[in-house]
Amino acid sequence: MTELSTMKDGVANQAEASDRVLQILAEAGRLFASKGFEGTSMRDIALACGISKSLLYHHFSNKDEIYARVAVGSTLELYLFVRDRIPDGPPSQKIRAFMVATAEYFRRYRWAWIASTTAFWNDPDRHRHKERLTRRDRFENFLRGLIQEAIDAGEIRKVDVPMTGRLILSSLNWMHRWYNPNKSATPEQIADIFFDMIFNGLRSGELVELPTAEPPKAGRRKSR
Amino acid sequence: MTELSTMKDGVANQAEASDRVLQILAEAGRLFASKGFEGTSMRDIALACGISKSLLYHHFSNKDEIYARVAVGSTLELYLFVRDRIPDGPPSQKIRAFMVATAEYFRRYRWAWIASTTAFWNDPDRHRHKERLTRRDRFENFLRGLIQEAIDAGEIRKVDVPMTGRLILSSLNWMHRWYNPNKSATPEQIADIFFDMIFNGLRSGELVELPTAEPPKAGRRKSR
DNA sequence: GCCGGGCTTGACCGATCGGTCGGTGAAAAC
């Protein structure tokens, strides 16, 4: 039921869906995330929802559509979710906000996130696969824009932009494999730690402001 | 056939296996990696090998055993493979070597790597799951040891060791999702770039040697 | 009363799943 409520208020294009549909999407997402698409049967989903298998076909035309609503339907939302949480300010802090917002999305829509980032990454459905890539590209290009912005502003050095984006996204995308909601920090805190490590580096040594650089931002390190 | 030869000379505990067994493991690994465990049928594997389905059961007792030989059987080897490629020298360079060696393993045993890091990550088989976790822990603890070593030597600042390990492994573990063998750099080169980003940081600014630090190592950045 | 229309169901379908079985043919062992 917690899945249900968090999904309702977050994923915009599913706002008008009935409770039953939201329940099915929540349970299906959880199952897809834990057992994969092929490993999850329609009977499994029906059993988890406490309904008959036939009812699934009353609300959805087939298994693919359920998956599409779970995984594909929320990929666009990720971009919108994150974009709306980027504050005005120095570009490097926008990157930090990008990472924290992505982590928040992961925490709130965990099963949909896992299903969309792990299962079906080589989708046999050509059209849907293409659409997912388009949405994914929009999300990644947004990050690359922030990185380029930070380079232009002189806040980060002239690194390879796509490669930097991949490093940042890797740290976030892999989180679901080791994150334990009962232990350690929140996803947002973890994203903040990763930003610090990637931005400031692990290396010991004094950091000295460049004369041309903008005024110092929050969270700067002065070595140990 | 290339899969076959690379697998034969690399994965030690499969050295005595017949060509047919190696062929099955290679094709099965490729299929598991692209379609997942549940999404790959025994008929698929047999067809890919150009043999009958019955022959699979002549060489393996069941589908699980094939998966175990593909994924679990090579996880220990990853640790040994990487350990043997860590040179003597400054701890930070050991970390770099760790990343490069892991990337080399990824390049050479790509399908086994993908199968072991993606499919079946919540294994219904309790015993095998536990064994995989043990092997995985050994690999990760080895990295954490290197990180602690670098901290003790004063080469990297006092960061959270497990979290640092997760950041480094994330960058490597996610590589299979975007790496294109026909384009861009080799996995080893990518690992080197990631090490530079994580070790030196993205941040602009002059780095000044600490007086107590050891003599400079290769690859140091002197700002932009 | 009763009637129409969504929500819900169990029985059922053809296809495919992992796995088994008896048998073949050729080389190795005796």
Added chain:
DNA sequence: GTTTTCACCGACCGATCGGTCAAGCCCGGC
């Protein structure tokens, strides 16, 4: 020359897969 061994195959099994269908159930409007 006979027997044993072994890689290999086609036919087949029960179970489960995704999906269909006709028929009930429930409930507000008449």
